[in-house]
Amino acid sequence: MILNVDLESDVPIYQQLRDRIVEAIADGVLTHGSPLPATRTLAADFGINFHTVNKAYDLLRQQGLIRLNRKTGAVVTPAVADPPFRAEWTARARTLLAEAVAKGLSAGDILATCRSVLDSFGTTSPEDTP
Amino acid sequence: MILNVDLESDVPIYQQLRDRIVEAIADGVLTHGSPLPATRTLAADFGINFHTVNKAYDLLRQQGLIRLNRKTGAVVTPAVADPPFRAEWTARARTLLAEAVAKGLSAGDILATCRSVLDSFGTTSPEDTP
DNA sequence: TGGCTTGTTCTATAACCTATAGAACAAACG
DNA sequence: CGTTTGTTCTATAGGTTATAGAACAAGCCA
Numbered sequence: 001m002i003l004n005v006d007l008e009s010d011v012p013i014y015q016q017l018r019d020r021i022v023e024a025i026a027d028g029v030l031t032h033g034s035p036l037p038a039t040r041t042l043a044a045d046f047g048i049n050f051h052t053v054n055k056a057y058d059l060l061r062q063q064g065l066i067r068l069n070r071k072t073g074a075v076v077t078p079a080v081a082d083p084p085f086r087a088e089w090t091a092r093a094r095t096l097l098a099e100a101v102a103k104g105l106s107a108g109d110i111l112a113t114c115r116s117v118l119d120s121f122g123t124t125s126p127e128d129t130p
Numbered sequence: 131m132i133l134n135v136d137l138e139s140d141v142p143i144y145q146q147l148r149d150r151i152v153e154a155i156a157d158g159v160l161t162h163g164s165p166l167p168a169t170r171t172l173a174a175d176f177g178i179n180f181h182t183v184n185k186a187y188d189l190l191r192q193q194g195l196i197r198l199n200r201k202t203g204a205v206v207t208p209a210v211a212d213p214p215f216r217a218e219w220t221a222r223a224r225t226l227l228a229e230a231v232a233k234g235l236s237a238g239d240i241l242a243t244c245r246s247v248l249d250s251f252g253t254t255s256p257e258d259t260p
Numbered sequence: 261t262g263g264c265t266t267g268t269t270c271t272a273t274a275a276c277c278t279a280t281a282g283a284a285c286a287a288a289c290g
Numbered sequence: 291c292g293t294t295t296g297t298t299c300t301a302t303a304g305g306t307t308a309t310a311g312a313a314c315a316a317g318c319c320a
Contacts, residue, residue, distance in 0.1 A: 110244075
């Protein structure tokens with residue numbers, strides 16, 4: 001698994017790690033039951049502190065995407081999108097979509113981009129995107 | 131113009147202000163040429179420091195959404211979505227969409243939500259959303 | 261059993277960000 | 291002329307980020 005993390009970015013490292021792992025799950029690179037690298041191992045790969053990796057894993061655990069276990073390590077779990085998550089996600093989507101609209105992009109253009117991104121994920125079957 | 135800002139949120143106030151103004155532009159509440167309140171006025175309305183409002187306005191100016199002028203104050207300007215913006219926006223959309231997919235939402239479900247949000251904006255004409 | 265790994269949990273610290281505060285200046289307005 | 295407004299300084303308290311060191315319990319393997 002290759003995670004693209006930019007140590008010079010203004011986005012916190014632990015957030016980038018979380019984002020890249022979430023994308024790997026959506027992409028199908030990580031499926032239910034997939035083990036994640038040990039915190040110290042992943043930290044050594046990037047040359048960062050293992051506490052930073054720990055923070056990223058803790059975020060993923062709070063969101064119900066992985067399960068942490070002394071026995072099995074960090075493992076991807078099947079997640080359920082409950083109503084609170086859907087509401088909070090929609091609010092964030094609203095802000096992001098508004099930014100594109102305010103910048104002059106048309107709704108059709110924006111939707112096409114979203115469709116293209118969703119199609120690029122390995123987990124979404126073609127018939128899901130009408 | 132009513133801006134919903136939560137002073138207790140963990141999201142920075144200047145970022146919330148920026149987000150709400152961007153949404154107001156997408157919504158058509160603020161159109162090209164619309165004047166924004168003076169920094170000290172808006173700060174007084176929310177009971178916050180005017181430097182915080184200044185930071186939000188500065189962000190909007192950096193993104194080319196408003197123009198700051200000693201003569202006219204802060205005014206909404208017609209923005210153009212250049213290729214660098216589109217690329218950066220798509221990257222952010224990818225992260226957000228991945229989060230929904232990882233949570234188990236279907237691509238059709240996600241697209242329907244995006245379409246619904248876009249339709250709720252007053253600036254997008256109905257024929258833009260096929 | 262003994263050594264090793266791994267998740268977990270403390271404390272601590274330097275650097276940076278957020279928000280507030282006060283002050284001052286130049287340009288425009290009435 | 292007085293007021294408003296954008297702009298630009300300095301300063302400070304509190305929080306976040308990233309690093310660092312240390313320690314412990316549970317599991318793994320030779």
